Amino acid sequence: MTIALPADASALENGLIEIARRAGAAMMKIYDTDFEIRSKDDASPVTEADDAAEAVILPGLRALTPNVKIVSEESAAAGDIPDVNGDTDFFWLVDPLDGTKEFIKRNGEFTVNIALIAKGAPVLGVVYAPAIEKLYYGGPDGAKLIEGNGDVDDTTRAITVRDMPEDGVVVVGSRSHGDPEAMKAFLGDLAVKELRPAGSSLKLCLLAEGVADLYPRLGPTMEWDIGAGHAVLAAAGGVVENMDGTRFAYGKADFRNPFFIARSPSVPVTYQS
Known part of the structure; x- marks a missing residue:
């Protein structure tokens, strides 16, 4: 399935990575503090780090693609859910802090999730784990892993799934x-x-x-x-x-x-x- 993206692919990639890193930085400012834990209507936990990350991501995406709708977990929990047609629409799908329970446990296994959905399928995505300094990106040109905190010492490599191992x-x-x-x-x-x-x-x-x-x-x-x-x-x-x-x-x-x-x-x- 060939899909025309709503902006230049390289601009989307660079913009997404920058937004994810800034959201991760906002989380990490809260990570080692005595943060408050609240419960949403479904009894799942939420923290001020979820809100801080979303406050970075939403305006960043609106600037990157002004005409693309955004479905984001915390906004959706507050009742702000745009009307999207999964069969035809482009829309952003955002979890500002995926793994809030892991964030609360401070085990590092939490992420910023941002995906671009087109005709019901994810066509671009970034997953950033700021505590362990790993950023995964997937798009039309393949997938890659960037390790580091965003400076000149980062390492980048292409990644692919492996064949089933013989030993299980x-x-x-x-x-x-x-x-x-x-x-x-x-x-x-x-x-x-x-x-x-x-x-x-x-x-x-x-x-x-x-x-x-x-x-x-x-x-x-x-x-x-x-x-x-x-x-x-x-x-x-x-x-x-x-x-x-x-x-x-x-x-x-x-x-x-x-x-x-x-x-x-x-x-x-x-x-x-």
Whole structure:
């Protein structure tokens, strides 16, 4: 599927990376302070770092692409949800701080997620983990990992999914959510070398980086939780699909995701009806 982007691809890439880094910096100013933790209507936690990151991202995206709608987690929680058509519209999908529970635990596994959705699919995405200084980017020219804090000593390398290892797959799962019995039932007789927990959308990025192979998500998520990671994984040659093997689409009426499978294409799975 060839899609004309709403701005020059290099301008979008540079702009997204800059916005993500600035949002990460805003988070890190709060990370080691005695920050307040609140509960949203769905009982999930939120902190002032979520708000600070969103306050950077939204004006940055509006300046970058003035005519593209933005769906962002914290704004959506406050009732500010633009009307988007997942079949036709471009829109930004934002989780200003993905992995708030990991932020609260101060384990470093939280990210800034920004994805550009077009015709129901993520076409660009950036996932930035400021505490561990890793930034993943995916777009039409492939996926890459930038390690460093944004200065001249950063290292950049292209990343791709790997072929299924002969000694068994590395399966990633949520560090703070998940059902071990459901995971065991899903994996069945698949040869598994390691079950590796990880926070936030880093799970999708580990597949894109070629250090893990399979991520079955057997619990609730929202589109903004995975859109950016999906963009990175797709650019690296991986797939995200519904449990029955059908296309995973964005722009659903309530932005809620069904259970899904993210994987390297070389990893066989048994689809569920």
